[in-house]
Every structure is written in structure tokens, then in C-alpha cells.
Amino acid sequence: MSYEVKIHDRIARVELLSRQGDQLLVAVDGKEYALDFVQLNKGSYSILYRNKSYNVELIPVNGVRKYHVNTFKNTYEVEIIDAEAKYLASRQKQQETGGAEVITAPIPGKVVKVMVAEGERVEAGQTLLILSAMKMESEFKSAAPAVVKQLKVSEGQSVEAREEMVVLGYEAKERRNDGTMERWN
Amino acid sequence: MSYEVKIHDRIARVELLSRQGDQLLVAVDGKEYALDFVQLNKGSYSILYRNKSYNVELIPVNGVRKYHVNTFKNTYEVEIIDAEAKYLASRQKQQETGGAEVITAPIPGKVVKVMVAEGERVEAGQTLLILSAMKMESEFKSAAPAVVKQLKVSEGQSVEAREEMVVLGYEAKERRNDGTMERWN
């Protein structure tokens, strides 16, 4: 039994070689690990490896393939890559090489101002629109010279998290936002 | 819709009169309560009644009919009485009026010593057996003069929680145990 697992930019091949009760033998990219592996609670595990004690908490992110992972000292984002995920990844790549970027709302909010029109050429750093969310106004800027391919929102409109707002056409891929917000001292 | 609910020694009749979103109208033994009733998590609720804020945590005890309940200031044991529970209660009562008591192990342990024989007459306060559990030896005594009807365990035997150990025949029903245990200071 083996899968690919993605962590940061690394994709590792994991293989379960053997299992007897709590004793596991697993290979990660060919390196073998003999582990004492016990479940504490739903999604929470204690692992002893060469007497070292590791605690791993898995918090699912949308389903069973993606996890936010806490260890004692670190946090990670991990994804199990199975057939479906591979298909989606290849499709995503196709889009990207097409030279388009979709600017999406990171959190729910309201579009305060749209500062460009469809078809308009924009400079690097030029503000495309302003989104108001969580007591704060954020400017969404173009990371490089580009063309506004599509405007999917209008002023005053409410948007959901991850809702697409603007489609840009350019090569370099970078998105920045810049916001100020009043917090208490 | 109505049920009987047992709390301490009280059995209350509860009736859901109406429900609209979070707004409930419920009667308990005829007294009406209009509540703002919201679920926070599994088994955990926030209730506003006449602006008073109540937090109620329900922790199921063996299934869905019995709950250990925490409020901000108190803890309760609550049981929903439905048809099956009623039947069990009546059966239990029958047994009790028969004048027999079954002495069970309160926690898992080991029978260290059995000090009576089947058929033996015992005095009030006479030790029946000694159970060793959790670093502690507990004596199980007869609460009143009685006859040992049945001995279900023998010396050296391990017992589970709630396992029956001795059946006594007498009128007065009381069971005591007396233990000392070493704790750290």
C-alpha cells in the first residue's frame, strides 16, 4: 500500500511495509521507520520513534485528503495525493501556464470600489479593486503589467470567501494586498 | 411531544409546546418556559431565559438516555424515561421488594479475600470480602443481618466494574465499603 503525500513543496512516497498492533514499519521516500504508533483521540496520535516522542494532531481541511497538522513544535499543511487529486493538479497547471490569474476574495466582504474596466491594461502595483472585510479595507493590486480579462464583481456587491473577483492575463504570478485596520491597544 | 425526565429523585414531565428557530416554549410540570435555545457544540447548549444565561453540557452515560450534566454552578445526573426505561425500573423494584441485594464491584479489581460461605448467616457490619483496586483494599460489609444467598466470585479472581460478587438476602438495603489508600503529600 502506498500513496504520495504533499507537504510544503515536497511530494513524498509513503509505503506501509508492515503492521502488528501498534508497531508499524513504514517507508518514506525509501527511508524506513519502525514506529510505536497509537491513537489518542479522533485525529490525534502519539508516536515513539527511536524513543523520541512525537505528538501529531490532524485537523481535516475540507474532507479527508487535506490536513492542518500540529506537532509539538511546528504546524504543517499536508495533502494526500490520490488519483482525483492528481487530475485536479494537472488541470490547475494547465490553467496556470495559460498565463491567467484569478483574483479571489480571501474572506467574505463587500466590494467598495472597482478601479479598472474589462480589457484595461494595468501596471504593476496598480490597484484593481478595494474590498471591505472585517473592519478593514484591502486593496487588490496587479503584481505585474497585465490585461483585465474579466471583471466578475461590481461596486457594492457582497462576496463570499474564495469568490472570484477579477481575471488578469499576464506572465508573472504574484498577488498582493495591502490593508490597514484599526485594532485596539 | 412529552417525556418524563428523572433528576435526583424528582421525575418531571416535560412537554415541547412550540418551537420557532431558536425560540422554544416548553412546559416542565406545567410551568412554561420561553427560551432562546442554541447549540454550541455536540452536547453543549447556551440557553437564555428571562435574560439569564445558562450553559448546559450534556455528557452521555451509556447511550442516549442518561446524561451527566454540567451547568455553570452545578452538576446533575439526568435520565430520560421512555417505555423501555419504565419497564426496567419496574423490574428493578420487583427485585428489591424481594429482599435481596446484589453486591457488585464498583471498579475493576481483584478479589483478595472471601470471608463468608454460601448459606452463611452474617451480622450487620460483618465483612463479606475484600477487593483490591487502584492501590487500595476495600472491605465489603453487610449492612444488616442477612444470609449469603450466592457467592459469585472466588479468591484471586479479577472482576470487572459492575460485576456481581455476592447476593445477600435481607430487608434493610445499605452497602458500605471502607478503604484506606496511600496517597502522596
Added chain:
Amino acid sequence: MIKKVLVANRGEIAVRIIRSCRELGLPTVAVYSDADRKAMHVLYADEACHIGPSPSIESYLNIENIIGAARKSGADAIHPGYGFLSENPVFSERCSREGIIFIGPSSHAISTMGDKITARKTMTAAGVPVVPGTDECITSEEEALSVIDQIGLPVMIKASAGGGGKGMRLVQKATEVKSALRAARSEAKTAFGNDAVFIEKYIESPHHIEFQILADGHGNAVHLFERECSVQRRHQKIVEETPSPILTPERRRQMGDTAVAAARAVNYQGAGTIEFIVDSQLNYYFLEMNTRLQVEHPITERVVGVDLVKEQIHIANGLPLTLKQELLEQNGHAIECRVYAEDPANNFMPAPGRVTHIDIPYGVGVRVDGSIYEGFEIPLFYDPLIAKLIVWGKDRKEALERTRRALQEFKIAGVKNNLKFLERIVNAPGFVLGDYTTHFIEENKEALLKDDPCDSDCEDIVIITAFMEYIRLMEKASPGEMTALKNNWKNYSRIRSVLKL
């Protein structure tokens, strides 16, 4: 005497205030907007009143609704917390008109200190040093230019009604004056409805050090020493500590006396904070007074051994202060870290969402003030501060070691947060040495945002765990498929033994 307290706030500060009321045996009333029905302050208070829709302007800032809630619940006092209505003189005034005790200063003190220019004048009159600059509002560009000519560049242009960094512009070159002035005034107009600005000398390498004061209605006033608040991002404090690593005992005494004098100058009653800007030669200047409880008040509570909320309540009850300046001392060292639901990797964008898991640090020297619980959905309408970690040590070294330990143990899942960012701050060489100014975050930005290196075993074990969990869930979904694997341990070890021969 106060009999029931309405807390006109939300989040950790509302919970914290209720705690002290509970200890005093005072019943409490929480208020909540639509978004906050399940918020912890509602669950924790004895009573709760709904005060309107989610936007603060319609609920937590709605004076009518809050006064109405106090009437309805029979609360005879209101604690405003920080933010929201805490520094609104109209609200303080309204409370006293309604016969409700406002647990805070008079509206006179709030308005005097709330307007920066009035505050400057009052402080100057009281002999409190202020940053060189204008004592009047600047309305024309010519005036601005002539003032800048007098005090010399660099200068800071500030909105008179401002706060939280809005309406502020730094001017370093003469050519920038006009655009900066215009920008500051337009921002001030939008944010505060008032475009008055003033100009101050810009202090380079500044420290932000504030003094906690308490003053009663009987003429007694004391200070409870300082808090070093120079770890800021865009004028928002992130980590605070006390004592300040740069103050000398002598300078501390002077600044404390100045703080008390500043409070006396406005007949202050209650708890307040005098903020100073301090340069590298320890010259200090009055910056502003916060006429309310401060977010970072717990570090003072820890080293001075005082419950500031209880002191506020006693003062509001008209009781004399029992604290004596000569008996107060700083005991050990305390550090506060503010935990925000925000994404440091994405320009600290607020990150609302559902908290799926929390591990809170415990043990010797650790205090946590928070307002979230597992399953709680952090609403997007309010300040993203979700918890404060307050750590004490017998000296700065121990406080730092303990803060590191506690931050490592602190975990929040489900919402993005700045816990890792905080860890990097307390590990940064400048912070460890106590050698930092308000430019600290900006100057160390890159290092503070860098991902930590991870030993590869640890990463592999994370990979294995995720993999095993996935297998377990797949197996549950379609049992049988994987059972073949289960008992081949013996075979495998036999194979391995053979291979080793």
C-alpha cells in the same frame, strides 16, 4: 455601591471583566450583537441582552441600545472595556445622566485627553514634556510649511481626533510635505469626520513606553510603573513587557511622577495610561493618555500584584485607593503576547473562521486570557484579537524562556493565527537582548516571516501520520481491502533478516 455590572464589550476583555466581577460577587450582564449569540462573554455572564445587528455601529457602539439593556436588566453600572464606547465622552455623560455608574473617568477627562491638541496644551500647562510641534490645528499648507521650517524635518503629521495609526504621515523630505498633508487630512476626515491635523517633531529610534495610573475621587493617585510597548506593527502593539529593558530606576521614577501629574491635571478618576515616546537618550515626551483599561494591562497586574478591574470598580464605588506609591514595587518580569486570528503570510489579513482545536499552555507563571472555544466561529465584524498569553518570570531571562515554552505549547487550529510569528519575535536577537525600538518588526520583517527549518524525521512522521489516518478512513469506508496487510509483520521481518545475512 454597585450591585450589578453591565459589560458593554465583547471578546477576551468582556470575559476578563466578568471574572473580576464574579470574584467580587457582583452579577454581570453581557450584551451581544447578532453575530455574538454564541460568544464566550454571553455564555460566561449571569445575564445577556441582545443589542442589535452584527456591525458594531448598530450594536456595541449603539448608546441607546446599551442604555436600554442596562435599564432592562437593572444594571446600575457599566464597564466599557477598551475600544467601542470606552473613550466616548457622550456615553460617559449619558450614563451619569441616567444615574448609571460609568466605570471609567468623567466625560471632561475623556474629551480633554481625547483631542490631541487640547491634551497637548493641558499637558504643557501641567509641566509635562511634549514632543516639539504645533499647539494649534493646521489648516493651510503655508502654515504647515512654516511650522516644519521651525522644528525641522523629519516631522509627523497627525490627525487631532486620531488613534490606531489612522491619519498619520511621516515627512522626511520637504518635497513630500504637501501630498502628506493632503493625505493625512483626507484620511482623518473619512475616519473621524474631522480633518484637523497637527505637526510634531518625528522621534527617530523611538520607544513606546506607557505608565499605568490609578486615581480615586479623594485626591489620591499612584502609578503602577511602566509597560514597554515598542513591538508594534503599523502602530498596533503585538508584544509588551514590564519592566522596560531600557529604563533606569531614576528615569522610571521621573516618568512615573510625570504620569501622576498628567492624570492630576485633568482631575482623573479611574484607571488610565499615559503613553510616552522615549528616544535612545531616554528623553521622554507625552504622547497621549488612554482613559480606559489597556489591552496589555495584565502584565502590570502580574508584576505589581493588583487586579486592575477590581481597582476600577472600587474607585467607581467612591472608595479611596488602598495602594500607596511608596509600597508599590515591580516583582519579577512579565511579557504579554497577543494572539490574533490573522494570516502573517498574507499581510496579516484577518482570518475569521471556525476554531476546530485549541491547546492552551498551563503551569508555573502562565496566564491566558481568551474568548474562544473549540467549535466557536470567529465573526468577521470585530477586532481579530482572540487570546492573550501573559507570562511571568523572576527576571527577564526566565520570563523569556517561559514565554517560549508556552508559545510552543499553544496551538489553535481551524483559523490562521500569529502564534508562530510571536515565537519568532521572542526568539529574535534584538528582542532577546531587549534592544529594540518601534521599528523592530519592520526592520526584522524578513526573518520574522520566514518558515522554521524542520528536522526531516519530524516531517516524515507527520507524513506517515496523515497517511495512516487516510488509510484508516479509507478502510472504514471500504473494509476488507487492506486487511491483507495486517499480519505480514512476521513474514517481513523474516525477509529482512534474510537480507541482512
Added chain:
Amino acid sequence: MIKKVLVANRGEIAVRIIRSCRELGLPTVAVYSDADRKAMHVLYADEACHIGPSPSIESYLNIENIIGAARKSGADAIHPGYGFLSENPVFSERCSREGIIFIGPSSHAISTMGDKITARKTMTAAGVPVVPGTDECITSEEEALSVIDQIGLPVMIKASAGGGGKGMRLVQKATEVKSALRAARSEAKTAFGNDAVFIEKYIESPHHIEFQILADGHGNAVHLFERECSVQRRHQKIVEETPSPILTPERRRQMGDTAVAAARAVNYQGAGTIEFIVDSQLNYYFLEMNTRLQVEHPITERVVGVDLVKEQIHIANGLPLTLKQELLEQNGHAIECRVYAEDPANNFMPAPGRVTHIDIPYGVGVRVDGSIYEGFEIPLFYDPLIAKLIVWGKDRKEALERTRRALQEFKIAGVKNNLKFLERIVNAPGFVLGDYTTHFIEENKEALLKDDPCDSDCEDIVIITAFMEYIRLMEKASPGEMTALKNNWKNYSRIRSVLKL
């Protein structure tokens, strides 16, 4: 210098020790029995070694296995915690033979203080007051009778090797002497393999007050003031506080000096506790010395501002004490409540089981040291102490108010526990007044075990919630049946309006 610490213990104390090691940057090794694979100390340590089956005698008391674990993991020091091997001179000796630093006193100090009769003699020689009684073991009944004749009834018969209340008998009438002597010796034989006993004058209305001491290898020794431990059930402490409500400053100074002298008399090195019995006239007598960390050490940490585990480690490293007696002071007041998994309603029977839910108190002045988590199965093999609540206040009144607040917030579900019992203790008039002796629990038994009255609304709301949850689950199981109910609110209110006319 110590490089890696093996903690030869479990439960809250193992976790607490690891915390301080972590702050000092020392890696830690946990040890665990079969029953403890999922225990918190295993999860919290950097490394973990299995040391045997569940019964302590085969694991936590197994010297070979623990030394083996230290060898295997490369730990160069062992912290024994309290209980288990902490006061075993053989273990201390063995560690030093193996070249492992034992974080505790020498085997000489342990054995001198461990045998009650030797300790009595040593203390008498050092001028420390002891309770009138025998200085030699009693072996015959005649001898016992003649001793009792000399010192007068009532007397206490105590096992020489005893501890924790085992092998102790109070004799009030002459007719009880023989049976009590027999019972004490047989119990001592069973518990400690040694039936030597001695006889002491029984102090009526006694207080149990102990002094914390620290002594280094350079001849420095200080005391860190007292802990009042008179709230006991069967010689088991339940609630402790510091300062003691009955000591005068003068008597405190005397007893502190005596405690330091007692430690010096055995060339003590490390942290230790001198227990005194104090009568109502404040006469005090040496009771015993505990040559280890005490369960209740955190209240001293809080008021004195010292991390005792770190001090132990520094002393074990051969460093000189940096604390000076004349600079030490008690700052405010601290109370510890011990939370046990036990059933007060059933004679405090230990109650192992699975913890389904925990709410831990937070905020100003509150520290919790614990070792359980949601989902954890408390094993039945060990001491049922699962957490300690340590609360600080600026004075006894505030500490009490805060303790009450914290206990109300503290909830543990799934296992029976004594939290309600603790609440009743801190609310009992005798405790509130600070007027209590070691008989406090026994004298107030009835009140302390009584269920609290509950306002009927609250009870009804609990009933409604359980009912609604049950309906919800039933509806989930067979949907549709109950939907008829959902939308008749309007109809119902209409009916009610009509009825009101």
C-alpha cells in the same frame, strides 16, 4: 552540568518537572508502564522509555528498569518527583554509583530522615523540638504501657518506617492500648515489611504546618516560609495555603530558623520540607522531613516567586543558591486545591475511567497543573490525583474569592471527582475564617458531603436541555415524526393571546 533529565515519575508532577526542564532548554525522557503509554507525561517529554507492566512495583518502583532507561536514552540525571522512588536511599545511592545525578538529597539524608526514630534523635540532638515520646522502637506491650504511663494519654502509636497515615493508631483510653499496638504493628509489617513502632504524645487540635527549605552543596540553606496543610482527610492533604492563617511573624521566623537548622543537621542538599505539628498555643514540634518535592510546592512558588524544580536542578548541578534569606518574602496569598478522581459520596473511593470533557479555569491569578486530557483513560493502578488548582490573591480574602470562582469554572466529566467537595471546603465557615485544625474535614463531614441546593429554574432548564437533546437524537434516528411540531409557534401564540383576553 546536566544535559538530559529522566523523570522517574508519572502524572501531573512528571509534566510539571518537564515544563521547567523545557524552560531551561534541557531535553527530557519520560518513563512509562503498560498502563501509561497514552499518559500526558509520555506525550509531553522529548523521549519516552517503556519500563514495565502496569503495577508500580514492576515499573515505576523498578530500579533496574529505570536505570536501564537512563542508560539507553543517555540521560545523565534523574528527577524522582514525589512518591515512588523519591525517598528511597537505595535508589539515590544506585544513581550515584552509576554516575547519574540524582536530583535530590544524598542517600544518607534520605535514610536518616526516612526512619522516624533516627530522625527524632537527630533532631533532638540539633535542638529541634520534637513531640514528647519514645526515642527507641517499642517491641513489647509492657514497655508500651510504661511509656504511655510516663507521657500520659492520649498518645499516637506510629510505624517507624511509616508514611501516608498507614500504621498509625490513636489511643485515648488505657483499655485500647493493647489492641491498638497490635493493629499498628501488623499494618506496619504488611505495608513496610517492618513492624517497629514508637509512641508519641497526641496533640489535640493540631495544625500541620510545613516549611520549604532549599540547601546547596556550598553550605547555604534558606527556608521559603510555610505551608498550612491542616485540611486533611485520613492524613491526606486536600487543600493547602500559604501564609498560614494562624502564624505570627515572630513564630514564623523561629520555625523557619528551626527548619533550616533541621536541614543542616543532616547536611541536606536540595529541596526539602520540614513538617511541624503546631498546637493552638503555637507550640511547635518536628513531625518529619520530606526529602523531596512536595505535591503542594506550587503555592510556595507563587508567593515567593521561585521555580522550585529549577532550584533543584541548579543545586544538583553544584551551583550555589542565589536566594538570600533576608531578601525572601511572602507576596500575597496562595491556595492549592487537589483534584482527585474519586467519589466523595462513596467514601472517596478512587474512580478511574475515561475523561470525556474538561473545562479548565483561566485568567488572573489562576494556575492549573494537571495530567489529563479529553479522551484520556485514568488508569486504576496509581494515585488518583489528576490536577492541582493553584490560586493567588493579594491577600487571603482575594485568594479565597478567586479560588471559588476558579472551582466553579472547573469541570471534569466522565470520571467522578471531588471538585464539588473542594468548593464546599473553601466555602465552609471554619475555612473562610482560617480557623481550622487537622480535624476540620472530620468535624464538618456532614456539611461537606451535602448536595448544594439548586434554584428550580436551573434544574428545569437542565431537564429541558436533556429532553431537547434526546428529541434531537430521536429525530435524527427517525426523521419526519417530529416535524409536525416545528411550525406551530404562531398558532400557539395566537391561542395564548386569545386566552389572555
